């Protein structure tokens with residue numbers, strides 16, 4: 614049974630699918646979105662909501678910085694439940710070697726006009742008195758933001774709906790491409806453009822897309838207003854994010870407007886179980902206590918897990934999928950999809966509508982990684 618025809622059909626109502634729906638709908642295209650669960654219930658529900666400019670590669674920098682600026686522009690329109698705060702990030706250096714990294718990062722941001730300030734040990738202690746003594750300094754990046762990811766996804770989807778987008782929740786998509794999106798119960802949506810924004814599950818619908826699930830955990834504490842003021846991340850976080858094989862944890866904490874503190878982060882490959890893994894959770898918390906001992910006295914109210922969608926070259930897949938002219942990808946955002954959702958949507962829609970993207974799109978094109986099955990046309 615076929616439903617109406619649309620300009621665009623999107624699989625996935627995570628933050629990336631929601632941002633794409635919003636962008637397409639606001640630019641006047643008719644949009645249908647299907648998700649087998651609820652809005653923002655996948656990785657988006659486990660996301661920490663740190664909107665961060667990163668410097669791993671020029672391509673990662675370009676997309677994160679562009680997206681962060683889009684979030685900045687959207688700030689005044691975000692409803693209160695998105696809890697958007699410009700708290701800034703402090704990258705914490707535990708020793709001289711990490712302090713050297715702080716200086717490199719500072720130079721990199723400085724050359725690209727991102728405000729950043731090197732902090733010595735005393736200033737770090739003054740800004741964040743609950744960090745343990747003995748840390749050598751850090752880098753303050755004041756324009757980084759925090760948001761509540763599922764609420765942000767809901768806001769974007771509702772805005773898309775106000776512009777006419779149709780949302781089908783609890784619909785599992787079994788086929789996406791060749792101008793249609795087919796659901797388990799036989800419903801079919803026809804569309805000129807089909808966007809696979811199924812996050813860590815994208816390769817189930819588009820064989821040949823190389824996405825690995827990378828599990829992550831998040832712990833949420835009770836309310837302790839004023840205990841922390843910035844998103845605090847250890848420099849070693851980058852080593853953890855870079856590790857492509859082993860399980861890893863890193864100190865990464867965030868103060869919410871409610872006074873709650875989000876504690877991350879962990880990374881695991883090969884963990885398929887959706888539930889919370891108490892062993893890695895214990896490692897993650899232990900790491901956090903090493904930096905902020907007072908966290909150990911706090912009561913935690915909740916722990917969550919989710920799957921990041923990891924690509925081999927650590928960049929997302931945004932654009933046409935070779936072999937099917939109706940099919941586009943918006944996935945593979947690993948640990949940065951909350952940040953880069955807005956930039957992803959912009960450059961995807963620019964590609965489709967023929968408007969000039971504000972950043973170069975080539976590093977993210979899926980053709981760089983396509984292993985199209987022989988039978989695909």
Ligand SMILES: Cc1cc2nc3c(=O)[nH]c(=O)nc-3n(C[C@H](O)[C@H](O)[C@H](O)COP(=O)(O)OP(=O)(O)OC[C@H]3O[C@@H](n4cnc5c(N)ncnc54)[C@H](O)[C@@H]3O)c2cc1C
Nearest residue numbers: 625627629649655656657660661663786812829950951952
């Ligand atoms: C612990 C943790 C912390 C993180 N912290 C941050 C952070 O601080 N900052 C940041 O920028 N990023 C962070 N991330 C990464 C971020 O959460 C993800 O990159 C982002 O949520 C990806 O969004 P998405 O819409 O692509 O995927 P998802 O949110 O997973 O959405 C995909 C949707 O597709 C649906 N779907 C899948 N298959 C089908 C199907 N066959 N039919 C119908 N629907 C389907 C799912 O139900 C789901 O709703 C974190 C991730 C984790 C796990």
